[in-house]
Amino acid sequence: MNEAETQPTGAEPAAYRAGFVTFVGRPNVGKSTLTNALVGEKIVITSDKPQTTRRAIRGIVHRPNGQIIIVDTPGIHRPRTLLGQRLNDIVEEVLTDVDVVGFCIPADEPIGPGDRMINEWLDRAPQAKKVALVTKCELVPKPEVAKQLMEIEMLRDWDVIIPVSSTEQINLEPLIEELIGLFPESPQLYPDGMITEETYSQRVAELIRESALHGVHDELPHSIAVMIEDMWDEEDEGEEPGRRQIHANIYVERDSQKGIIIGKNGQRLKNVRQFASRAITAISDRRVSLTLHVKVAKDWQRDAKQLGRLGF
Ligand SMILES: Nc1nc2c(ncn2[C@@H]2O[C@H](COP(=O)(O)OP(=O)(O)OP(=O)(O)O)[C@@H](O)[C@H]2O)c(=O)[nH]1
Structure with a gap:
């Protein structure tokens, strides 16, 4: 020895x-x-x-x-x-x-x-x-x-x-x-500071879905899917970076569910928008302006074509 x-x-x-x-x-x-x-x-x-x-x-x-x-x-x-x-x-x-x-x-x-x-x-x-x-x-x-x-x-x-x-x-x-x-001995696999592989757009869609899940019950949580339709940055105003405009659709499976998500006089959807805007701002480098639409994709959970379209 x-x-x-x-x-x-x-x-x-x-x-x-x-x-x-x-x-x-x-x-x-x-x-x-x-x-x-x-x-x-x-x-x-x-x-x-x-x-x-x-x-x-x-x-x-x-x-x-x-x-x-x-x-x-x-x-x-x-x-x-x-x-x-x-x-x-x-x-x-x-x-x-x-x-x-x-x-x-x-x-x-x-x-x-x-x-x-x-x-x-x-x-x-x-x-x-x-x-x-x-x-x-x-x-x-x-x-x-x-x-x-x-x-x-x-x-x-x-x-x-x-x-x-x-x-x-x-x-x-x-x-x-x-x-x-x-773990095995290994070189570093991801660069310093990188914390996820999810794209910004995917994270935004998930934060909207999280907001929409608040306060809904039974089958409805499973019926909700979110797709980002459009996203662009407005021009900077002097020092202030321009707002990021985000347009997204919230999909549900039935007309009756659409009413629940929107709420009386649209109040529930307004809350979803506010809650999601705050969460998205927290992961963004500028203020965001969020526009949400609720749409019906009939029985999408059981439909292979629609599942594919919604990214599953
Ligand atoms: N008290 C307490 N609650 C927790 C803790 N961790 C998670 N929770 C709560 O448990 C619930 C479920 O947490 P999730 O992290 O979404 O659970 P999950 O296992 O990822 O759920 P799925 O996505 O459905 O598989 C949430 O309400 C959390 O706030 C904890 O350490 N203590």
Whole structure:
């Protein structure tokens, strides 16, 4: 044994690691919120309606010793519509491609058949390290978190099990370090400062959809889709950059839903517009002026042609 092997120099920088992680779990367990909390900016919309997430979105976390690329997936569920089937297909595709899968189970709900089904899905990712996350851990007392951790431990042989809270920022840095530690050594995959691959236009459409989801119930949340029709910047006025004009359509599936989105005297749509304008301004370099129209795309969730047109 030579000296170099027995005497750690302490000066060696840790190897740079980078890789892909996806968070899976039942709808509404907090996967998108966790993605935003780890990235540190809103790149994925969230809501209390299940199945808010419709595509795989990459969020990028930068640290001096590594990079985490988060592929956000829709919640896995038993599909009832063509859209539901497409969402499950996205998850399956992502699973075979990542370095780590993070299985999210909320602290405040018992482990159920849905979780067991997803646990079986994890076998479709033999290449990936498996991490179990107990989300929303601030919602229950510590002994209950411990009990949940023990139950999860029985599901399979995990590489890491960790309780986290996105809203209270609990264990987010330790999670980042654990994930980087599980990744292979790699050059940096994305340039400094880049936090998502989503285009500005896609982010704008999602922020409008998030606003439209507020306060709607039952089947309606699933029926809403948003398309940006037109976007241009007005000329600068002296020092002041010109406004960005954004025209978007909100699609629903039936006439009756159109009325709900618009609201009495158009009040609800006005609120959606205000809320969305504020959120869009927060990610823009200028003031925005938003024009919204509500349109009916009959039963688009079950219609392959319309799904394609709406970008699914
Ligand atoms: N109390 C608490 N609530 C949380 C936490 N993380 C997420 N939530 C809430 O849980 C709800 C669902 O969060 P999402 O992040 O949209 O869940 P998701 O798993 O991505 O949902 P889908 O897109 O439907 O798959 C939202 O109302 C969040 O505010 C947390 O750490 N603590």
